[in-house]
Amino acid sequence: MSNTVFTPTGVIYKSTDLPKATTQDHKKLGLSEEQVIHLFKEMYLQRRFEERAAQQYQKGKFGGFLHLYIGQEAVSSGVNMALQPNDDIISAYRSHGWGLVRGVSPRAAMAELFGKATGCSKGKGGSMHFFNAEGHFWGGHGIVGAHIPVGAGMAFANKYLNNGRIAAAFFGDGAVDQGALHEAFNLAQLWSLPTLFVVENNGYSMGTAVNRHTATDIYKRALAYDMDHAIVNGMDVFSVYEKVTEIARKIRETNKPCFLEVRTYRYRGHSMSDPGNYRTKEEMDEFRETDPIERLKSYMLKKKVATEAQIATWSEEIEAQVLDAVEFAEQSPFPDPAALYQDVYAENDYPFHI
Numbered sequence: 001m002s003n004t005v006f007t008p009t010g011v012i013y014k015s016t017d018l019p020k021a022t023t024q025d026h027k028k029l030g031l032s033e034e035q036v037i038h039l040f041k042e043m044y045l046q047r048r049f050e051e052r053a054a055q056q057y058q059k060g061k062f063g064g065f066l067h068l069y070i071g072q073e074a075v076s077s078g079v080n081m082a083l084q085p086n087d088d089i090i091s092a093y094r095s096h097g098w099g100l101v102r103g104v105s106p107r108a109a110m111a112e113l114f115g116k117a118t119g120c121s122k123g124k125g126g127s128m129h130f131f132n133a134e135g136h137f138w139g140g141h142g143i144v145g146a147h148i149p150v151g152a153g154m155a156f157a158n159k160y161l162n163n164g165r166i167a168a169a170f171f172g173d174g175a176v177d178q179g180a181l182h183e184a185f186n187l188a189q190l191w192s193l194p195t196l197f198v199v200e201n202n203g204y205s206m207g208t209a210v211n212r213h214t215a216t217d218i219y220k221r222a223l224a225y226d227m228d229h230a231i232v233n234g235m236d237v238f239s240v241y242e243k244v245t246e247i248a249r250k251i252r253e254t255n256k257p258c259f260l261e262v263r264t265y266r267y268r269g270h271s272m273s274d275p276g277n278y279r280t281k282e283e284m285d286e287f288r289e290t291d292p293i294e295r296l297k298s299y300m301l302k303k304k305v306a307t308e309a310q311i312a313t314w315s316e317e318i319e320a321q322v323l324d325a326v327e328f329a330e331q332s333p334f335p336d337p338a339a340l341y342q343d344v345y346a347e348n349d350y351p352f353h354i
């Protein structure tokens, strides 16, 4: 039997599949120069953090899974700037970028990868389970689709408490056929839960191209539930910011959920053990031209928001911060064995508490 269908013979996911970028003017979006610079620094931190993390992984400094977000940084940064700091965010396992934009320090993030007690989840979560309750970031979840109803549940709580917050659940294109997503969509629409559901469509679910498992555009899944929906270019931080600002306002006004498809691209493998045989070099090269960080950098230079020299200085500062995080992670202690039994149950007087 021929296996042609599973062999990439050309570009499967094309940069022309990305929706057109929208307003390319930070002033029209109401963003200050400081905010643009903040976006750049934040995206660059995510990138350098993960490049160093990959290097440490390859050196054998830590094990387990490591899923890199490289290429998708405009999503976390654009969304985070558009939402209120106390809006709730929950994500799948590609969670480093989300943790970093929601207040996990590079030190606590790197230490978590190293499994150290100083990590953001006390070294017991690792790469897939970044978490920061103070920053309203509720993880970091490994089971595809399983956290989507938890996001809807947080929206339920916010509505019940009438606190004006919305909950945003992020997941991959591989999650859109999971029953949990459809249960959550149905109840969120039925009960008018202020939820922002976001699929970060990076073209692949492990090695399976979206075009091989989904007959229609993903955002159209919302039609089955009469849910508001939209699509946006996830390689352009301004487009993400603009769209999410507009949607968040509407969700807050109406309490109705919305399903947003963000088209993006991951430059690295699914995880560190992925040889990436399912896509061509030609395709990768095509998407390199859409790099969200390079794009923002060019914009900043063109609009004179920053000079080459300033960008170089910030980049060096961020590099130093990441190297400091590696050093911190290496020097930190592993959790005490007794910590295994801590943080298992929320209630101190739970019957099984040890």
Ligand SMILES: Cc1ncc(C[n+]2csc(CCOP(=O)(O)OP(=O)(O)O)c2C)c(N)n1
Pocket (backbone or CB within 6 Å): 094, 142, 143, 144, 145, 171, 172, 173, 174, 175, 202, 204, 205, 206, 270
């Ligand atoms: C219920 C379940 N089935 C299978 C897996 C194995 N698995 C881990 S990641 C993944 C692919 C998910 O891809 P996608 O949702 O597109 O997210 P991405 O990795 O692209 O961010 C699969 C099938 C899992 N973790 N959970």
Ligand SMILES: [Mg+2]
Pocket (backbone or CB within 6 Å): 172, 173, 174, 200, 201, 202, 203, 204, 205, 206
């Ligand atoms: Mg995917």
